[in-house]
């Protein structure tokens with residue numbers, strides 16, 4: 001999604017801005033631009049497409065500047081809709097959504113102002129330009145008129161060598177070292193050896209001035225003192241390390257990610273959490289996308305072993321459904337990025353209604369982490385490919401541990417999770433066989449992933465992965481529901497992937513295999529049960545190591561992720577940067 005960088009320093013800003021934008025590329029974007037101020041006059045270069053298209057801006061003079069990668073929401077990807085947006089000597093970059101932009105624009109037009117883009121963001125420059133007083137006061141006054149979310153960095157021709165920054169419900173971090181001050185929308189874009197990094201709180205402002213340390217202010221513009229956060233300065237942008245794509249590398253890292261994420265059950269944090277888990281009667285699980293699928297897997301395991309309902313919710317639904325949050329509810333939010341707007345809003349709502357918050361997130365210092373009572377980090381390492389892969393398995397490791405603990409608290413036994421980690425390594429090797437399945441999928445009219453029990457949730461995730469990176473229409477479906485409508489869609493051009501890991505219902509899913517095969521569909525089987533391999537109607541299969549069926553998504557995720565990857569390649573798509581999608585969805 002959109003990204004912001006900015007700096008105020010003695011040497012030219014442009015090279016640093018371009019490097020910073022490259023670090024934000026993984027988030028997904030469709031245009032980019034920078035603005036550099038040289039003692040007042042501001043030069044802007046922006047382009048549709050990739051950051052590398054901005055190379056001619058490297059020569060811009062001036063040590064103060066801002067840069068942006070845009071993921072289109074209001075207005076198509078184009079040069080004029082790319083940020084920065086300038087008006088009346090003010091130049092801004094913005095992440096978020098100005099929800100009342102139409103009304104605000106009308107007011108500006110009535111004053112005789114014209115707009116040069118279709119974006120909601122441009123109005124921010126107009127509003128600031130219309131304000132009196134110093135830049136900080138003007139920015140605050142303008143932002144008070146806005147409903148929606150923002151992270152902004154603002155340059156003004158009247159305030160040389162200065163950037164004013166502000167945030168509401170969209171992340172922004174500030175850095176400083178001996179050379180100058182920096183701002184960015186995520187920590188890796190600002191982190192560097194020996195640089196102090198500060199996280200801007202919601203509603204706060206920062207002023208970056210040449211030759212001065214950054215100054216921070218609360219919503220009333222009262223100065224606030226901030227402590228620098230501890231972060232890993234050496235954690236550079238990950239490299240592909242010989243893999244052709246990040247997605248392939250990250251799938252390969254899944255076993256290690258899951259194992260490293262399994263919480264230390266003896267730790268103080270976990271023991272404190274244990275007490276809460278043992279007392280709670282109501283658990284809400286809230287997330288989006290792949291993270292939502294991991295909560296479905298936890299729901300299933302908790303139901304099965306702890307005999308308790310942990311209720312999964314899609315965050316974009318939860319926040320508007322007026323959720324019932326009974327006393328003593330624990331709301332577990334799951335998010336790789338820790339910045340997904342709907343998940344954050346749901347967490348805030350649950351908290352306001354009295355729930356305790358537990359965040360399961362992969363990003364330290366993320367907004368989700370900062371607002372939660374408890375945090376169980378996933379240790380998947382940075383995930384660069386837009387489609388979540390290793391983070392899904394890491395989330396499962398944490399969520400299964402929680403289910404296991406809840407089962408124990410309630411006097412039930414759950415099977416151990418740890419045997420899964422070595423089985424994942426075998427599953428990864430076995431999963432490579434799916435590469436041979438690719439010709440059946442390229443050009444398919446639609447693809448079905450079928451399963452029962454836990455397999456049903458892995459089917460949902462397999463289908464999502466395929467859609468994300470291959471752009472093929474696909475559905476994950478409970479195998480038993482097939483007859484109730486979906487079977488009408490099945491023919492020789494609809495390959496079916498059947499997931500079968502539970503001997504108790506293997507025959508039932510096999511019935512679905514017979515049904516689709518009778519309609520001409522090629523069937524691909526992913527199973528942990530050798531007895532299922534003999535079926536003559538199956539075109540090809542992958543045998544995974546035996547495992548507890550309720551935990552099987554941790555294994556079956558690997559071949560379905562690999563299938564999505566290889567089909568994407570065969571379709572000529574870049575699996576790391578699927579069209580229209582963003583890594584961290586920081587707007588609604």
Ligand code: G6P
Pocket residue numbers: 288289290291334335336337338339340343386387388581582583584585
């Ligand atoms: C985006 C990503 C998905 C991800 C979802 C939730 O849509 O493309 O891969 O599953 O957001 O992200 P989160 O960071 O909250 O896990």
